[in-house]
Every structure is written in structure tokens, then in C-alpha cells.
Amino acid sequence: MIIEKPVPSLWEFLFVPSEYPISFGGLWIVVILALAFLTALAGLLFSILHAGSFGKGITGFGSNTVRTFADLFYLAPSRVWAIARLAVKESLRRRVLFLCVVFMLFLMFAGWFMNADRIDPAKQYLTFVLSMSTYLILLLAVFLSAFSLPNEIKSKTIFTIVTKPVRSSEIVLGRIIGFTIVGTAILVFMSLASYAFVSFSLQHEHVLTMEDLRPYEGSSPKILDSGATLLMVGSTRQKNNHRHGVEVYDDGTVLVEDVNNHAHDVTVISDILKSTGKISTDETGGLRFKVLPSREQLQARVPLYARSLVFRDTSGTDQAKGIDVGHEWQYRYYIGNFDKSSNDAGIFNFTGVTEKKFSDGLPVEMTLGVFRTYKGTIDKPVQASIAVRNPRNGLHAEVQIFHTEEYITKSLFIPRKISNVSADVVQRKSGGLETPSVIDPSLSTKRDFDLFEDFVADGEIELWIRCIDNQQFVGVSQFDVYLHEADASVFVNFFKGYYGIWQQMFLLLSFGVLFSTFLGGPVSMVAASGIMIAGFCKELMVQLAVRENLGGGPLESFMRMLKQSNLMEEMQKGMTASFVTSADYVSAFFLMMISRVIPPLSDYAYYKTALVAGFDIPANWIFVHSVTTFGYVLPIFFIAYIILSNREVAK
Amino acid sequence: MVSGSDIVVETKNLTKIYRDFWGRQKVRALKALDLQIKRGEVFGLLGPNGSGKTTTIKLLLGLLFPTSGEIQILGKSASDVTKNERIGYLPEESYLYRFLNAEETLDFYGRLFNMSGVVRRQRVAQLINMVGLDAARKRQLREYSKGMTRRIGLAQALINDPDLILLDEPTSGLDPIGTKNMKDLIIELRNQGKTVIMSSHLLADVQDVCDRVGILYQGELKELGRVDELLQISTQTEIRAEGLSDGARKKIEQIIQEDGAALNFSGHPTTTLEELFLNIIAESEARPGRRVRGGAKE
Numbered sequence: 001m002i003i004e005k006p007v008p009s010l011w012e013f014l015f016v017p018s019e020y021p022i023s024f025g026g027l028w029i030v031v032i033l034a035l036a037f038l039t040a041l042a043g044l045l046f047s048i049l050h051a052g053s054f055g056k057g058i059t060g061f062g063s064n065t066v067r068t069f070a071d072l073f074y075l076a077p078s079r080v081w082a083i084a085r086l087a088v089k090e091s092l093r094r095r096v097l098f099l100c101v102v103f104m105l106f107l108m109f110a111g112w113f114m115n116a117d118r119i120d121p122a123k124q125y126l127t128f129v130l131s132m133s134t135y136l137i138l139l140l141a142v143f144l145s146a147f148s149l150p151n152e153i154k155s156k157t158i159f160t161i162v163t164k165p166v167r168s169s170e171i172v173l174g175r176i177i178g179f180t181i182v183g184t185a186i187l188v189f190m191s192l193a194s195y196a197f198v199s200f201s202l203q204h205e206h207v208l209t210m211e212d213l214r215p216y217e218g219s220s221p222k223i224l225d226s227g228a229t230l231l232m233v234g235s236t237r238q239k240n241n242h243r244h245g246v247e248v249y250d251d252g253t254v255l256v257e258d259v260n261n262h263a264h265d266v267t268v269i270s271d272i273l274k275s276t277g278k279i280s281t282d283e284t285g286g287l288r289f290k291v292l293p294s295r296e297q298l299q300a301r302v303p304l305y306a307r308s309l310v311f312r313d314t315s316g317t318d319q320a321k322g323i324d325v326g327h328e329w330q331y332r333y334y335i336g337n338f339d340k341s342s343n344d345a346g347i348f349n350f351t352g353v354t355e356k357k358f359s360d361g362l363p364v365e366m367t368l369g370v371f372r373t374y375k376g377t378i379d380k381p382v383q384a385s386i387a388v389r390n391p392r393n394g395l396h397a398e399v400q401i402f403h404t405e406e407y408i409t410k411s412l413f414i415p416r417k418i419s420n421v422s423a424d425v426v427q428r429k430s431g432g433l434e435t436p437s438v439i440d441p442s443l444s445t446k447r448d449f450d451l452f453e454d455f456v457a458d459g460e461i462e463l464w465i466r467c468i469d470n471q472q473f474v475g476v477s478q479f480d481v482y483l484h485e486a487d488a489s490v491f492v493n494f495f496k497g498y499y500g501i502w503q504q505m506f507l508l509l510s511f512g513v514l515f516s517t518f519l520g521g522p523v524s525m526v527a528a529s530g531i532m533i534a535g536f537c538k539e540l541m542v543q544l545a546v547r548e549n550l551g552g553g554p555l556e557s558f559m560r561m562l563k564q565s566n567l568m569e570e571m572q573k574g575m576t577a578s579f580v581t582s583a584d585y586v587s588a589f590f591l592m593m594i595s596r597v598i599p600p601l602s603d604y605a606y607y608k609t610a611l612v613a614g615f616d617i618p619a620n621w622i623f624v625h626s627v628t629t630f631g632y633v634l635p636i637f638f639i640a641y642i643i644l645s646n647r648e649v650a651k
Numbered sequence: 652m653v654s655g656s657d658i659v660v661e662t663k664n665l666t667k668i669y670r671d672f673w674g675r676q677k678v679r680a681l682k683a684l685d686l687q688i689k690r691g692e693v694f695g696l697l698g699p700n701g702s703g704k705t706t707t708i709k710l711l712l713g714l715l716f717p718t719s720g721e722i723q724i725l726g727k728s729a730s731d732v733t734k735n736e737r738i739g740y741l742p743e744e745s746y747l748y749r750f751l752n753a754e755e756t757l758d759f760y761g762r763l764f765n766m767s768g769v770v771r772r773q774r775v776a777q778l779i780n781m782v783g784l785d786a787a788r789k790r791q792l793r794e795y796s797k798g799m800t801r802r803i804g805l806a807q808a809l810i811n812d813p814d815l816i817l818l819d820e821p822t823s824g825l826d827p828i829g830t831k832n833m834k835d836l837i838i839e840l841r842n843q844g845k846t847v848i849m850s851s852h853l854l855a856d857v858q859d860v861c862d863r864v865g866i867l868y869q870g871e872l873k874e875l876g877r878v879d880e881l882l883q884i885s886t887q888t889e890i891r892a893e894g895l896s897d898g899a900r901k902k903i904e905q906i907i908q909e910d911g912a913a914l915n916f917s918g919h920p921t922t923t924l925e926e927l928f929l930n931i932i933a934e935s936e937a938r939p940g941r942r943v944r945g946g947a948k949e
């Protein structure tokens with residue numbers, strides 16, 4: 001649902017090629033080697049040109065290279081720290097803490113103008129604070145880092161620094177660290193303020209009066225373990241886009257329905273109750289209720305995703321892909337209608353389903369796509385069913401029929417005891433192989449089953465989703481259906497989300513420092529902003545580069561625009577066409593190179609998506625992205641160092 | 652000739668051409684400078700504004716890269732950072748962080764020398780006292796007067812107790828008392844056995860404190876030598892006596908006349924640096940090119 005492709009483990013990410021023919025670790029080494037080669041080539045050319053003779057140029061370059069590497073070993077933490085402290089002081093002098101005030105003002109305005117009564121207030125508030133924090137902190141990162149070194153060169157304070165035994169590496173590193181400290185401090189402030197703001201904004205109470213209640217008229221009296229009898233039922237008034245069902249018992253107990261992960265405490269105010277300990281409904285003036293404030297709980301769900309998804313076609317054979325309905329999102333395939341003559345189903349293979357994790361049963365959550373072949377009533381939900389199947393012996397039972405609507409997350413619970421169902425044994429066919437090869441019909445003779453004894457084998461279980469509405473389709477991807485395994489700490493998750501923003505900040509300010517070693521302040525700022533924009537559009541650039549989009553590469557697209565030709569139309573064969581195609585091929589190659597090197601800022605945005613959607617941010621992401629971030633910052637630091645140490649600062 | 656280890660700074664054929672972004676030549680700021688500066692001397696770079704003094708100092712420090720020629724400073728290349736361990740530098744104007752106070756400034760530069768906290772505190776207090784900024788130690792540099800800025804700049808240059816000190820126009824912007832203090836301090840540094848290279852366009856400063864001077868004009872070294880030698884007028888002889896009788900004076904005049912020399916009682920016995928300086932300029936204007944004068948060469 002929130003992710004479209006699995007996030008690999010750190011090991012897989014570094015060493016196992018997946019999407020591309022090379023793993024990230026391998027790619028990193030290739031890029032570093034290429035950069036080193038280009039830098040060395042440029043340095044050598046420059047050295048030869050400068051020295052005026054070939055021999056001198058080469059020896060000059062050689063000694064310079066040796067010095068550059070040797071100097072790295074003399075990097076002194078105390079000097080780095082001195083520079084970092086200075087960068088912090090300089091930032092404070094530039095009144096960066098004012099940004100905290102700006103942020104508070106934004107929150108105040110948001111508090112006034114944002115309305116908790118809209119759909120999903122938690123999402124709304126979270127999106128707001130996270131986006132605001134991101135924009136402000138990235139702006140700050142670019143601004144601070146891009147201007148600081150050029151300002152020092154302009155004011156010539158750099159003269160008194162570089163004439164001390166300070167290495168250029170220390171200047172670069174000190175600056176990156178200093179600005180990171182400032183940014184981190186502000187980000188910590190923002191995260192705490194945001195957390196307080198969101199919590200505060202979600203705090204609410206409801207109105208509950210006698211008018212909202214009606215006497216309980218069930219056929220049999222409802223009595224609690226305490227002996228209290230149900231008197232009235234009803235629900236609170238609407239607030240923050242939800243209301244809670246309530247049950248009022250005769251001893252003053254009020255049970256409140258849990259909605260959006262929270263309930264409220266309600267007490268009954270009544271003199272008679274106080275004196276007799278019983279509620280009397282004919283009390284004059286009626287009862288009054290006091291609803292205590294509570295807040296909607298943020299969530300940090302830990303999902304267990306299926307290890308794989310296969311599609312069973314109409315004939316009952318497994319396919320990697322389901323039905324492609326065209327214009328829809330690429331990652332989702334569709335399941336056709338299931339009836340007597342068709343076998344269509346989407347099969348989710350889960351592993352790691354243990355009794356320890358799911359002792360009561362399986363909490364299934366899903367967001368399915370819907371595709372209608374006839375209009376019908378558009379808001380009438382489509383009917384689907386969920387079944388469990390034992391992957392070893394093929395025992396299969398349909399456990400529930402449910403309605404599904406597009407974009408709505410549906411929660412189901414498959415209980416531990418599955419009783420009163422008619423089970424059967426179903427064979428799966430794939431590539432001429434049938435599992436299980438022998439059917440044991442005796443398995444399905446009973447009607448009551450235990451989830452773990454009958455359907456789970458070594459932690460593996462299959463969930464089958466079927467569309468049982470005639471001529472409609474239900475769309476699924478591997479990550480549309482998951483088991484709600486646990487709930488992680490919301491507070492910790494909040495900080496994980498801010499760690500995503502921190503990484504973006506860290507990356508951008510490193511780029512800012514890099515640019516500022518050879519460009520002026522404003523130009524560095526534009527360049528770093530360019531990296532920021534490109535980073536957020538990385539996916540688009542990769543698409544352009546791998547020429548996935550219709551209408552060809554940039555040049556071809558341009559030609560089509562000139563000729564006003566259709567995107568699908570073949571280009572006329574000939575000189576122009578082949579030139580355009582090959583030019584596009586070359587430009588695609590460069591785009592590919594560039595897009596590979598541009599930091600994937602859009603990837604970090606997943607942190608926000610997860611946080612807003614109420615999912616725990618997996619540790620995997622944190623590892624993988626931390627490594628990616630440092631994978632970028634390391635060469636950035638190195639290049640900045642080389643540039644600065646070979647630059648005439650007094651020019 | 653002096654032994655190699657006694658030479659603190661040596662340049663050979665040092666040339667600097669400023670170029671613009673496109674590599675086009677803008678200014679030839681320094682032309683084929685050959686210099687040797689010995690341990691323990693105070694060397695003055697003298698020249699009018701724009702003659703290449705600052706350029707020379709920046710080249711020595713590695714702030715600029717030479718267009719051609721070689722530099723040896725403290726036995727190392729100018730681009731070697733480690734040489735800075737033993738160098739102090741006072742820039743033309745004190746380019747310091749205006750948001751720091753005197754103590755913070757010196758503490759910061761002390762940290763750049765990897766000094767321990769104890770040593771740093773001691774040194775900071777000592778230097779602030781030496782340059783007479785005790786009363787203003789906690790004030791931000793933005794509030795400092797020109798003279799105070801110069802003094803904190805000097806303290807900054809001495810934080811590491813350097814062996815070689817480069818002072819670019821140390822007295823510029825100072826009042827007479829400040830100038831006097833600065834000169835006393837330079838002499839004090841020489842007494843401590845340190846080597847000082849200073850630049851100035853003020854002749855009196857150089858004359859008072861320097862052992863040797865090099866006179867730069869339009870990027871060329873016009874004169875180089877000991878101050879006393881440079882100021883000697885070799886064609887004139889001065890005789891000074893006390894209680895000389897009129898008869899004896901007559902005899903001397905006679906001898907001079909017999910020798911065919913002209914007797915000249917007027918004027919000062921020696922020239923001033925100012926005269927020398929103006930002469931050089933007049934001469935270079937008349938005959939451009941490098942001026943080589945007997946006695947000026949070592």
C-alpha cells in the first residue's frame with residue numbers, strides 16, 4: 001500500500017544486484033572509481049598546462065596527489081571541532097534560531113486555520129508538520145552551507161585560517177559538522193514542537209446528552225460480568241470527523257466504542273445514582289454526562305508483508321501477473337471474477353506466521369483496487385472474499401466475505417478457531433507441477449479448524465483474495481495486503497520520520513559546502529537547490545533515462561512536438577530519425593549517469609509517507625538509507641577537500 | 652655566503668601574473684623576484700601602493716600560487732601546510748571574525764594549533780596583556796577601533812610563538828603612539844631571535860626597525876641591502892671632529908683641493924630613505940628595467 005517495491009536488507013542492498021545489473025555497493029565503487037579517474041585526469045591536464053612541460057606537470061601532479069592523501073592522515077579532530085564550533089557561532093550570529101520562531105508561527109496559523117473535522121485529521125496534521133519541517137530545514141541547509149565559505153573568502157577571514165596549520169579537509173569537514181549541529185538542533189526543536197502540536201490538535205471531547213441515547217431494546221437483556229444491566233445505547237456527537245458508540249449500564253458504567261484508536265472516559269452525573277448506586281431513567285431532567293478529553297492515537301503499525309504474490313488464472317494455473325486493465329498503476333494487477341466456471345484468485349504467500357506473534361488469529365489489513373466493467377451503482381462496494389490455504393497439504397477454507405472500496409483500508413480478523421466452514425483441498429498448478437501432488441480428501445471432512453494446526457505449516461500460510469462480484473475486478477499488489485503484526489512506539493516512530501528529514505538536510509548541506517568550495521554564494525545556492533529539485537524528481541529522470549516513457553527521449557519528444565505527431569506513432573525512418581534516436585541514446589546514457597549519481601531524496605520521502613499512513617518505519621530503511629547518505633557524503637567531502645586544497649584562496 | 656640552514660626564506664625567479672576567469676593576463680604583480688632572508692633579521696619590503704608587497708607575502712604563505720619560480724620557506728614548499736606551525740601572519744587588514752571577542756578569537760586560533768586548553772588559556776591571557784587589550788577582552792571585535800583591531804591581529808599572529816613572522820603593513824592606520832609601540836614590538840621580536848618580514852609604504856618605519864630592505868616598484872626589486880649601506884653616499888666622505896683649530900681646517904681644505912675634490916659643506920651627511928626612494932622612482936621612470944647598483948647586491 002505505501003510501498004511499491006520491497007526494501008532490501010542492508011546486505012542485499014549492498015551486495016546483491018536486484019533491479020539493476022549491479023548492486024548499490026558495486027555501483028558505488030564504480031562511480032567512485034569513475035570520479036577518481038575523472039578528477040585525476042583533470043588534475044593531470046591542469047598540472048601539465050600550468051607547469052608548461054609534460055615532465056614537470058606529471059611530477060607536480062604526482063607529488064600533489066601523494067600530499068593530498070598523506071594530509072588526510074594528519075586530520076586533527078581538535079581542529080575540525082574548532083572549525084565546527086566557529087560554524088555554529090557564525091550560524092547563530094546569522095540568527096538561524098529565528099527559524100524556530102517562524103516554525104512556531106506556522107504552527108500557530110495552522111492551528112487556527114486547519115480543521116480537525118475534516119477526514120483523517122491525524123494525517124492532515126502530520127503531513128503539514130512534516131512538510132513544513134522539511135521545507136524550512138532544507139532551505140536553511142542550502143542557505144547556510146552555500147554562503148558560508150564564499151563569505152569567508154569575500155571577507156578574507158579565510159586568510160587567517162589557511163595560514164594556520166589547518167588542512168582543507170578540516171575546513172570542509174568542520175563546516176559540514178558545524179552546520180549539521182545547527183540543523184540537528186533546529187530539527188530536534190521542530191520535531192518536539194510538531195509532536196506537541198499534533199497531540200494537542202488531536203485532543204478533543206464529544207458532547208453526549210440524553211437526546212443521543214435510546215433505551216436498549218434487545219431481545220435478551222445484556223448483562224456485564226459485574227452484574228450491571230444495559231440500559232441505553234447510542235453514540236456521541238460528531239467531533240474530529242468521528243463519533244463513538246456508547247452503552248450506558250444501570251450502575252453508571254458507560255462503555256465507549258474505540259474509534260480511530262481511542263475512546264473517552266464518560267461519567268454519569270446524577271444525584272440518584274450517587275445516593276442509590278443505580279440509574280433511574282425516569283429521573284427528572286434526565287441524566288447528564290461528562291465526556292473527558294482524549295486524543296486520537298497515532299499509529300505505528302508493524303506490517304508483515306507477503307513474501308510473494310501469484311495470480312491464479314481462470315483455468316486454475318499460477319501466473320506471475322494478473323489481469324492488466326491498462327491505464328491503471330503499473331504495479332497493481334487485477335483478479336477476475338470467481339464463480340463456478342472460473343478459478344481466479346490472488347494468492348499471498350506469507351512466511352514467519354508464528355503462534356507467538358499471532359496467538360489470537362490473523363489481523364489482516366488491506367487496501368484493494370477496484371475496476372468496474374459496468375457502472376452499476378458507483379458507490380456500491382465490490383464483494384470479495386478471503387480464504388486461507390495450507391501451502392503443504394492444500395487444505396483451503398473461505399473464511400470471510402467482505403466489501404471493498406477503492407482507497408479505503410479494510411481490516412479483517414481471521415480468528416484462531418475457524419468454525420462451521422466447508423473446507424476443501426485445492427491443488428495449485430504451476431509450470432506443469434501440482435502441489436500437493438496427492439490430494440487427501442479426508443482433511444476436509446471436519447467443519448471446525450484451528451488456524452495454526454490446520455492451515456499454517458512451518459510459519460507459512462496462503463491468503464487467497466477473490467472477487468466474487470460478477471464482471472468486476474479487484475486489483476492487488478504484493479504490498480496491498482499485510483498482517484498487522486505489532487504496534488511500535490509512536491514517539492520513536494516520529495523521530496525516525498524526522499531522521500529521514502535529517503538525512504536530506506545532511507546530504508544537501510554537504511552539497512552546499514562542496515559547491516561553495518569553487519562557486520560564489522548565490523551560484524552555490526542555486527546549484528544546491530538544483531540538486532534538491534533533481535533529487536526529488538530522481539524517479540522521473542531515471543524514467544527519461546531508461547526511455548520508459550512514451551514518445552521517446554528528449555530529442556524525439558521535441559521532434560514530435562514540432563511535428564505535432566502522436567506519441568504512439570512510429571517515427572518515419574530515415575536520416576533524421578536515426579540521428580534523433582542515437583542522439584537520444586547518448587543523452588539517455590548521460591541522463592542515466594547523472595540520475596544515478598543524484599541523491600534519491602524522493603526515497604527519503606517514504607519516511608513521511610509511512611509516518612503519515614501510521615506505519616512503523618522499518619529498521620531496514622534506516623540502515624539502507626543511512627548507508628546511502630554516507631555513501632554520498634564521503635565522496636562529496638573528498639572532492640570538496642581536493643578542490644579547496646588546490647584553490648588559490650587569495651584570488 | 653651564508654650556510655643553507657640559516658636561510659629562512661628563499662625565492663628564485665618568483666613571478667606572479669594575475670589572470671581573469673578566462674586566463675587572460677590582467678596584472679604582472681611580481682616579476683622574477685630573487686630573495687634570501689636570513690634567520691634572525693628584520694626584513695622590510697618597501698614600495699608604493701600596488702608595487703607587489705602583499706602579493707609577495709601571499710605567495711610566501713601559499714595563499715597565492717606562483718605563476719613561475721620557486722619558494723622555500725622554513726625549508727618547505729609554500730604549499731606545505733605544516734610550515735604554518737612556525738609562522739605568524741598579520742594581514743594587511745585584520746580579517747578577523749567580528750562576532751567573536753578578543754578572548755574567543757585568540758582561543759579559536761589557538762585551537763587551530765592543536766594547543767591544549769591549559770596552554771591556550773595561558774597564552775591568550777599573556778598576548779592580550781602584551782597588546783594592551785585587557786580592558787576590551789570581552790568585547791566583540793565589531794566594536795573595536797582600527798588600532799585595537801590591528802593589535803588583536805598581531806596577537807593572533809603570535810599565538811603559536813612563531814619563528815617567522817610576516818607583517819603586512821603593520822603600522823598602517825596606527826597613530827604615532829601605536830606606531831611606536833608596534834616598532835618596539837618588532838625590535839623586541841628580533842631580540843628574541845625571531846625572523847620578521849614586514850612590508851610598508853612608510854619609509855620611516857622601515858628605516859627604524861629593519862636590518863635589510865628590498866625596494867619594490869611595479870613588481871620589480873629595485874634595491875636590496877642593509878639599511879645603513881643603502882643610505883650611505885659612497886661618493887661623499889664626511890669628516891666630523893671636535894675642537895679642530897682653524898689652521899687644521901684650512902690644511903684639510905687644502906688637501907681636498909689638491910686632491911681635485913670638491914668641498915661641500917651643505918646638506919645632511921647621509922641621505923634619507925625617502926630621498927633614495929624618490930631617486931629610484933625617478934630613475935626607473937627614466938630608464939625602465941631592472942636596476943642594478945653596486946653595493947646593493949649582497
Ligand SMILES: Nc1ncnc2c1ncn2[C@@H]1O[C@H](COP(=O)(O)OP(=O)(O)O)[C@@H](O)[C@H]1O
Nearest residue numbers: 651669677678680699700701702703704705706
Ligand atoms: N586579486 C588580484 N587580481 C588582480 N590584480 C591584483 C590582485 N591583487 C593585487 N593585484 C594587483 O597586483 C599589483 C600588486 O598588488 P599588491 O601586491 O597588493 O601591492 P602592494 O601590497 O604593494 O600595495 C597591483 O597592481 C594590484 O592592482
Ligand SMILES: [Mg+2]
Nearest residue numbers: 704705706743
Ligand atoms: Mg599591500
